[in-house]
Amino acid sequence: MRNSLLARIFLFIAALLLTALIVTLIAFRHAQEAPRAQQLAQLVVSTVNMTRAALLAAAPEWRYALLAELAVAEGMQVQLSDGREDLVPLPNHPPELRLMSELVRSKLGQRTRFASARNGVPGVWVSFWIAHEEFWLAVPRERFVDHPSRLLLLWAGIISLFSLLGAYFIARQVTLPLRRVAWAARLLGAGRTPPPLPEQGAEELAAVSRAFNQMSTDLAAHARERALVLAGISHDLRTPLARVRLAAELSPDEQLRDGLIEDVTQMDAVIQQFLDYARLDASEAAQPTDLAALLHEAAQPYLAQAALWDWQLADLPPQPVRPLLLKRAVANLLDNAFKYGGGAVTLGLTAEEGQVCLSVCDRGPGIPVEQRALAMRPFARLDEARSRSGSGLGLAIVARVAQLHGGELRLLDNPGGGLRVELRWPLA
Helix, strand or coil, rough: CCHHHHHHHHHHHHHHHHHHHHHHHHHHHHHHHHHHHHHHHHHHHHHHHHHHHHHHHHHHHHHHHHHHHHHHHCCCCCEEECCCCCCCCCCCCHHHHHHHHHHHHHHHHHCEEEEECCCEEEEEEEEEECCEEEEEEEEEEEHHHHHHHHHHHHHHHHHHHHHHHHHHHHHHHHHHHHHHHHHHHHHCCCCCCCCCCCCCCCCHHHHHHHHHHHHHHHHHHHHHHHHHHHHHHHHHHHHHHHHHHHHCCCCCCCCHHHHHHHHHHHHHHHHHHHHHHCCCCCCCCCCEEEEHHHHHHHHHHHHHCCCEEEEEECHHHHHHHHHHHHHHHHHHHHHHHHHHHHCCEEEEEEEECCCCEEEEEECCCCCHHHHHHCCCCCCCCCHHHHHHCCCCCHHHHHHHHHHHHHCEEEEEEEECEEEEEEEEEECC
């Protein structure tokens, strides 16, 4: 996910929003420092002045009772300094405390001292003088807690959450059309015609979807035209080839007759491959099929050709396939195996990793690794032993059949020498 466009756009927008929020909070905090420090200083000065006035106005015998009443009613402790206090200085954070102490000293005098704890008793301790006696006043910490700031942080968190959700939906609106285009492109690359993409959303994204739909339509039209032309030409060649074969049958020269008949047979096979390739997109419906029986049926014409024949067919439940297309693909693979495989052929059927694996192995010269991708392209003709004859459509037809079943064609090395061709598609 971290390399996806959705994640990158989301993280970028989220980073911008969070940065803006943090900067706003810092600016608000700095703007609030001076008024907050002024408010706290006024609170301390008023409390000290009222406490001093109360102590001066009270009779000496009632002074301790007054101090006890202040402790109970207001939560403030007033104690006479003994000069041996264990003091903990005020912290530097938040900055309002430092500004507050400077403002209080400017009004109560520079001899005013502050502490966050006195003799182990926490609080905001402030000293003041009555004549030559120093007193300590402990203001409850709750009066210095910045409740509005905590509320502000809560609202900031809520705003951040909604901002992140909004960033996700914005990023999704941008990336969803692109993911649709990528999905349709994969279908198109697999040889299937994707459904039209919705041409909506932002103008630029709608233009991309519109251009892709036009490209997909044009490619489908070109493929239909090519198949129609190929099928028409191949069909029209059948009639003159039939006349040539008939003339060859009537020739008195036996050697010439046999040569012509062999050439006509080879040309007829090439034309049949052209027709097969042109008709691959015919809408044959998939139906549950016993694959082992289908392979036995497809292999019957080749059983007498193999010097060594090996069956490795697993017992699989019926699978939804297009039987005629699959038999055509198996026939092409067996044709190649017997033509170039040295007479030793293995036909296999297994279920591996959630896929049906249909394999044909031979002991021929194989295909070099660097030419295997080329060998599966239409009309590809290799320079090695496997290109002595043929139209170059055999493996292309098999690869197309694999794509129509949602699978793929693989060309691998056969252990012990030769080529292993695997036709794989999802197991139902």
